[in-house]
Amino acid sequence: xxxxxxxxxxxxxxxxxxxxxxxxxxxxxxxxxxxxxxxxxxxxxxxxxxxxxxxxxxxxxxxxxxxxxxxxxxxxxxxxxxxxxxxxxxxxxxxxxxxxxxxxxxxxxxxxxxxxxxxxxxxxxxxxxxxxxxxxxxxxxxxxxxxxxxxxxxxxxxxxxxxxxxxxxxxxxxxxxxxxxxxxxxxxxxxxxxxxxxxxxxxxxxxxxxxxxxxxxxxxxxxxxxxxxxxxxxxxxxxxxxxxxxxxxxxxxxxxxxxxxxxxxxxxxxxxxxxxxxxxxxxxxxxxxxxxxxxxxxxxxxxxxxxxxxxxxxxxxxxxxxxxxxxxxxxxxxxxxxxxxxxxxxxxxxxxxxxxxxxxxxxxxxxxxxxxxxxxxxxxxxxxxxxxxxxxxxxxxxxxxxxxxxxxxxxxxxxxxxxxxxxxxxxxxxxxxxxxxxxxx
Amino acid sequence: xxxxxxxxxxxxxxxxxxxxxxxxxxxxxxxxxxxxxxxxxxxxxxxxxxxxxxxxxxxxxxxxxxxxxxxxxxxxxxxxxxxxxxxxxxxxxxxxxxxxxxxxxxxxxxxxxxxxxxxxxxxxxxxxxxxxxxxxxxxxxxxxxxxxxxxxxxxxxxxxxxxxxxxxxxxxxxxxxxxxxxxxxxxxxxxxxxxxxxxxxxxxxxxxxxxxxxxxxxxxxxxxxxxxxxxxxxxxxxxxxxxxxxxxxxxxxxxxxxxxxxxxxxxxxxxxxxxxxxxxxxxxxxxxxxxxxxxxxxxxxxxxxxxxxxxxxxxxxxxxxxxxxxxxxxxxxxxxxxxxxxxxxxxxxxxxxxxxxxxxxxxxxxxxxxxx
Numbered sequence: 058x059x060x061x062x063x064x065x066x067x068x069x070x071x072x073x074x075x076x077x078x079x080x081x082x083x084x085x086x087x088x089x090x091x092x093x094x095x096x097x098x099x100x101x102x103x104x105x106x107x108x109x110x111x112x113x114x115x116x117x118x119x120x121x122x123x124x125x126x127x128x129x130x131x132x133x134x135x136x137x138x139x140x141x142x143x144x145x146x147x148x149x150x151x152x153x154x155x156x157x158x159x160x161x162x163x164x165x166x167x168x169x170x171x172x173x174x175x176x177x178x179x180x181x182x183x184x185x186x187x188x189x190x191x192x193x194x195x196x197x198x199x200x201x202x203x204x205x206x207x208x209x210x211x212x213x214x215x216x217x218x219x220x221x222x223x224x225x226x227x228x229x230x231x232x233x234x235x236x237x238x239x240x241x242x243x244x245x246x247x248x249x250x251x252x253x254x255x256x257x258x259x260x261x262x263x264x265x266x267x268x269x270x271x272x273x274x275x276x277x278x279x280x281x282x283x284x285x286x287x288x289x290x291x292x293x294x295x296x297x298x299x300x301x302x303x304x305x306x307x308x309x310x311x312x313x314x315x316x317x318x319x320x321x322x323x324x325x326x327x328x329x330x331x332x333x334x335x336x337x338x339x340x341x342x343x344x345x346x347x348x349x350x351x352x353x354x355x356x357x358x359x360x361x362x363x364x365x366x367x368x369x370x371x372x373x374x375x376x377x378x379x380x381x382x383x384x385x386x387x388x389x390x391x392x393x394x395x396x397x398x399x400x401x402x403x404x405x406x407x408x409x410x411x412x413x414x415x416x417x418x419x420x421x422x423x424x425x426x427x428x429x430x431x432x433x434x435x436x437x438x439x440x441x442x443x444x445x446x447x448x449x450x451x452x453x454x455x456x457x458x459x460x461x462x463x464x465x466x467x468x469x470x471x472x473x474x475x476x477x478x479x480x481x482x483x484x485x486x487x488x489x490x491x492x493x494x495x496x497x498x
Numbered sequence: 499x500x501x502x503x504x505x506x507x508x509x510x511x512x513x514x515x516x517x518x519x520x521x522x523x524x525x526x527x528x529x530x531x532x533x534x535x536x537x538x539x540x541x542x543x544x545x546x547x548x549x550x551x552x553x554x555x556x557x558x559x560x561x562x563x564x565x566x567x568x569x570x571x572x573x574x575x576x577x578x579x580x581x582x583x584x585x586x587x588x589x590x591x592x593x594x595x596x597x598x599x600x601x602x603x604x605x606x607x608x609x610x611x612x613x614x615x616x617x618x619x620x621x622x623x624x625x626x627x628x629x630x631x632x633x634x635x636x637x638x639x640x641x642x643x644x645x646x647x648x649x650x651x652x653x654x655x656x657x658x659x660x661x662x663x664x665x666x667x668x669x670x671x672x673x674x675x676x677x678x679x680x681x682x683x684x685x686x687x688x689x690x691x692x693x694x695x696x697x698x699x700x701x702x703x704x705x706x707x708x709x710x711x712x713x714x715x716x717x718x719x720x721x722x723x724x725x726x727x728x729x730x731x732x733x734x735x736x737x738x739x740x741x742x743x744x745x746x747x748x749x750x751x752x753x754x755x756x757x758x759x760x761x762x763x764x765x766x767x768x769x770x771x772x773x774x775x776x777x778x779x780x781x782x783x784x785x786x787x788x789x790x791x792x793x794x795x796x797x798x799x800x801x802x803x804x805x806x807x808x809x810x811x812x813x814x815x816x817x818x819x820x821x822x823x824x825x826x827x828x829x830x831x832x833x834x835x836x837x838x839x840x841x842x843x844x845x846x847x848x849x850x851x852x853x854x855x856x857x858x859x860x861x862x863x864x865x866x867x868x869x870x
Contacts, residue, residue: 372776395648395672397776406650433776433797441777441820442844442865443673444746 089254090198091207091230094237095178095214098225098246100191101131101167105160107223116157120342121147127342130162134246167191168468174222176466181214192241194234211249231257236316238270257316262289269313276303276310288314334373336428337361344383344421351422355408357477358427361469363401366429367461372397373429376404378411381424390415399435400453405474499535499562500588503555505580511542511555512574514706514729517698519570520546527614530567533587534612535560543615544570549699550618553706554728558584567610568595576605621723621732623716625661627686631711631726637668638700640679640860643826645697646672653738656694661717663687669743675823676743676846676863677830683857693717694740699733706731747863751839751848753812755784759836761806762789763828769793769802770821779867780821784810793821817843818867827862843869 097103101119106112116136120129129150132141139154150157171190178185182195197210204210211228218226229240231252239261244250252260261269267277269288279302285291292314299307337358345351355378366373374397381387390411394403408427416422443450463472470478515531523529525547532543538560543552566589576597577585586598593609638657646654651673660667663686669678703724707713716723723732766780773780773793781792789808794801817840828836833852840847849862 395646395650403650410649440868441674442868444671444676444743444846444863444865445673445741 090196090232092232092234092237093182093195093197093207093211093214094229094231094234094241095193095195095218096227096229096238096241096245097174097191097218098227099131099133099137100171100224101162102133102136102160103224104167104170105163106133112158116141116154117160118150118154118157119160120162121145121150122159122161123147124151129159132157165468165470168470170222170224172466172468174218174224177217177221178214180217181210192238194237197230208249208251211251215249231316233316235270235313239268239316242268242270252316258289258292258314261314261316262287262292264288266291266314269310271313272310279303334375334377334428334430334432335362335365335369335371336377336426337365338379338424338426340424341422344423346419346421348416348418351416351425352409352412353476353478354425355412355427356405356474358425359401359404359408360473360477362427362429363399363404363457364461364464364469366432367399367435367457369432370435371432372399372435373432374398375430376407376411377426377428377430378408378415379424379426379428380412380415380422381426382417383421383423385423387424388415388417393431396441397431397433398429400450401457402453404429499560499564499566500586501535501540501560502558502584502586503540504558504584505577505582507556508577508585511553512577514553514702515542515544515551516570516574517702517705518544518546518549518551525616527567527610527616529570530610530615531570531573532565532567532612532615532617534565536563545616545618547616548696548734549702550732551702551706552730564589565612566593566595567612567615568607569610573607618732621716621718621721623718623723625686625688625691626714626716627661627684628712628714629666629684630709631707631713632709633681634713634715635704635707635709637666637679637681638704640830641668641670641677642697642700642704643830644670644672644675644677644862648672653694653736653740656696656736657700658740658743659693659695661686661688661691661693663690669740671741671743671863674820674865675827676746678743678747678861680859681857682859691717692740693722694736694738695722696733696736699731703731746846747861748839748841748846748848751841751845753784753810753815753840755789755808755810755812755838755840756835756852757789757806757808757838759828759831759834762808762836763825765791765804765806766821766824766828769804770825772800772802773821777867778820778822779818780824781816781818781869783816784808784812784814786810812840815840815843816869817847818869819847819864820867823864827864830862832860 102117105119106117114135116139117133118129118136118141119131121127124147127147129141129143129145129147131143136154136157139157141150141154141157147159167190175185175187175193178193178195182197182200184196186194188194197207200210204213207230211230215226215228218224225247227241227245227248229237229242229244229250229252231237231240232254236252236257240250240252265286266272266280266288267274280291283298283302285294292311294311296308296311299311303310339354339358345354374394375391376394377389377391379387379389392407392411394407398404404427440450460472512531520528528546534541534543540555540557540560541552542555543550580599583600585600588596589609590596593611595607595609597605597607641657645657648654654672658669660669664684665680665682666684667678667680669676671677706729711726713724713726716725720735721732722735723730769780769791770778770793772795774795775797779793783790787807787809788805789810791804791806792802827849831851832855835852837850837852838847843866846863846865849864851860854860
């Protein structure tokens, strides 16, 4: 599963570095391609309702099961009518909808269901990109003949998810990944929206600018101040103006608004080799100050970072730890590892060492982040053999291969170090971790 | 108290001890130099709590006795800039220091209470022996390149000293290369003892040790000291088990390569420009009279290849090393020609100078990079 990562490094929601990237339409021969975007509706909440039919018809929120602490990570559509949204504090959610059912977050369950859905999607297209725990992008260019129209394909995919998993989803179809995703956003909930090759600009035109993926609050405000309120206005705005206000990202936004560009949704494997770092961070619903718990969290982060670096076929050498305290004081420390690595054990041990250097004992921690930088492709680097424990490293490498295989098949947290799991409270107000961050876009 | 000294003698003393002043100061008083005037002689001391260095400073004349702390960095900066003339330090109550350079300048420095300076008990040596300074320097400098910088393996960040009857063995390894030098004819006949000394301590020692010195090496339970007539360095020992290095030294590697040390090093250096940035890999292939060195950098592009004359006895072999490690090793070789004993492309090479020094056995191991 591609978790949502790298908030540490990301400045623009869609990195300007992508401009000279491999955008989907950059192929040499222009053929009409078709993409399908599946987005599960209120995923965590829907899974919970499926597993407990008594919840049907009631407002349901996942997360925030303790009234005074934490945030909710998902809300079903009934709860949304009361204004509940993922990321809202538990307190606020209870104020708005006191009679909602607040459930503990069962991360492992959602990950498992997600992995099964992703596997099932592969029946529809050889090219499935999981984008987060609850959405995926499929290229269906070559599959149209099999199903007749894209709409029919979308319909049968929805039916499959409905009958096999008893879960609702929304499907968007479009000439590129971005338009397909916008289609899914516009079709929610439980919908199907097909946007034809020439229709995107017209359909987007009346929408306010902040409905566009990649345009966040502050960018939207800057656009409003220029008198650009709708995507139609944005698409028609002079390039010079946009460039002078937003740099390279300006013209990109105009293209987005016209439905012309979709470079943003790529996976790690497609990153260019000069990509600087890969990292994960975790915000705790409930601040932590227990060093054991924080070290445990670091273990889980290190596992995710190492896994991601391995998946991308890279090795990195500079490890950065970020600690944010509840008073928003944020400290980062770096260390250069003796050798480039993709081994989680190296990352854990050095991560702990950095933690001991940085951590202000007794202070409440709101966020922990780990990232591995100075990345280079592993392929170029043959392993230096060690005099004393080469066989240990070799064995570890085989172990990671087996672990990665398990995770590919059954989900990220299906197997992990006990130390990292011990601090994932079960059946209580479990900090949402990555699914939360993924949903809080 | 009051004393006069020359600028040159103070600089010499400061150079010996300043390396022990910590760069990050957990305890503020550690940023000071401890001056002690006693029986008409002056000692200056710096410590980072692990390593403590004391040096004697020659004085011209003195009046009174006592001790004081003086800010290390500022004092050294001042002394460095003064000409080589007699300087006078006077300590006034309470804790005020003036330094007068003959005839011209007067500088006032805040002094620190000597009570704040951590004074470690003297090393209560369980065993000790004396060694010639030149020999000790050689043992350290021939092995230090292999010391690990990985804080995750603290034991390897020090040098193993194996003290045996009539013999001292010094070993360093980072797991990728190893250097071991055995010195015979040591004036010691007691029980064998192994200690691991932090690299930083040996580095400081190497810097200030002179060939004609005859340091006394004293070993206690957790500390070691190196003392000469005018300086003393004490250090904490690194706790833990040093890996059993003897078992990884191959006894009878069958293939033998003899090559001119400087030519080999120069060729490695040239081709290494095109080595992969990450692995630094240089690949070697041998026939009976030549070695071919090859590097390739698929990332930035470019490759290097050189053919040099060698004498090789053994089966055809293809083996790769980290070019930096290989150059480090070649730099330590004392003779015009170097001998590599090789086994397979995944085994350690044993590297020796063509001729060993008298009373000495010096070898290095280098682990290859696994070829695809």
